[in-house]
Amino acid sequence: MNKRPRCFDLDALQSFVTGIELGSFAQAAERLGRSTSAVSAQLKKLEQQCGVALVEKSGRHLVPSRSGEVLLGYARRLLALNGEAALAVGGGALSGPLRVGMQEDFGERLLPAVLGAFSRAHPEVQLTARIGRNAELLHGIAAGELDLALCWQWQQSTPWMASLGAVPLRWIGAQPEDAARFRDTSTPLPLVMFEAPCLMRSRATEALDRAGIPWRIALESRSLQGIWAAVSAGLGVTVRADAGLPENLYRLEAAALPALGVAGITLHQGNAVLTDAALSLKSQLCRELALRLNPAV
Structure with a gap:
């Protein structure tokens, strides 16, 4: 048997x-x-x-x-x-256009985990996704070009934003010993960062200034992939959250560099009243983030 x-x-x-x-x-x-x-x-x-x-x-x-x-x-x-x-079983009648944006940090994990599953479950929904930085995504919300936008919480707010928690910020390098290696030299700490304005860039430079550690921008990028490539090449260190961290890069020991605190995550919506499709996707995004991201506050 x-x-x-x-x-x-x-x-x-x-x-x-x-x-x-x-x-x-x-x-x-x-x-x-x-x-x-x-x-x-x-x-x-x-x-x-x-x-x-x-x-x-x-x-x-x-x-x-x-x-x-x-x-x-x-x-x-x-x-x-x-x-x-x-x-698929509980909401197959959803239809209509749905436009969503999210920060690059969230794209690698949430695109396949949430947007892909949602699109397969609701083929009648015309889902459009945009990956971008905060300023671009918030402009899309304000201009009525996006229904939902998942962003880092920083300076700007929108009328119908919701906080989804916070995650710790990390120093990231190509090797575990990068923090000590760069600090052992008499030259300023090389940073690989987005173009200003940028939350991670501001947090990094402010923390270094408070600690009296000299720094310089070794590479300025317009894309997250450019940042990962430059850090992998050993051009310097960067600051990001754990979301989307490539397997070939390392979180650096906090003892060698100043603490960075946490970054809040916010979900913005273009209107006070969302369509059924937008409400369903919003709920799915919130559930997925609750499971994948470890809130620090």
Whole structure:
């Protein structure tokens, strides 16, 4: 007789993924509106089904074991597919134009995870996406060219903006020792930055000025890909959030460079009343960000 295949519980997989992404199952329980004991029981059930430990301690945080890393990839795919199926079954009548913009930092992860799934689930919606910087996206909101825009929170505001939390800013370099390597020299710290005005650029230069660390702009770019390429080439260090960080670059040790604080994330909308399609996508964006980004405040 064939052995019955394992059927993983989606709620348990959601708790597992959230716990790993937050580094704490107590925080996962709070995020998901469940008790800590319920989340712990779900994790234990998953480990019993798999027959192996899925998490292990790393300092004060929990990280996935080797088997946990394998399950994590499948769990994310299963949850994404479940969300896509729920959209398709629950809201197939959505239609009409929908224009959304987002910062480059969010594009790599949220475009396939949210916009791709939304487009497949609602083929009657004419979805148009724009990747850009804050000023461009907020101009699109003000001019009525965008229905929704996901931005970094900085100087500008719009009438119907909503805060979605905050994420820590990081010093980024091509090698883990870049902070110490550049600081060991008598020359100013080389920075790779967007053209001004830029939130990350301002945070970096203000923090360095407060710490009395000399700096210079080694490369000024109009695109995030240009920044990543210049940092990879060893031209200097930059400041970004973890969202979209390439695998070949490193978060630098905070001890060598001044703290940068956090960056808020805001969702702007072009009108007080959104279409059904825009409301559905807004809800999906908020859920996805809540799971993927670890709020620092």
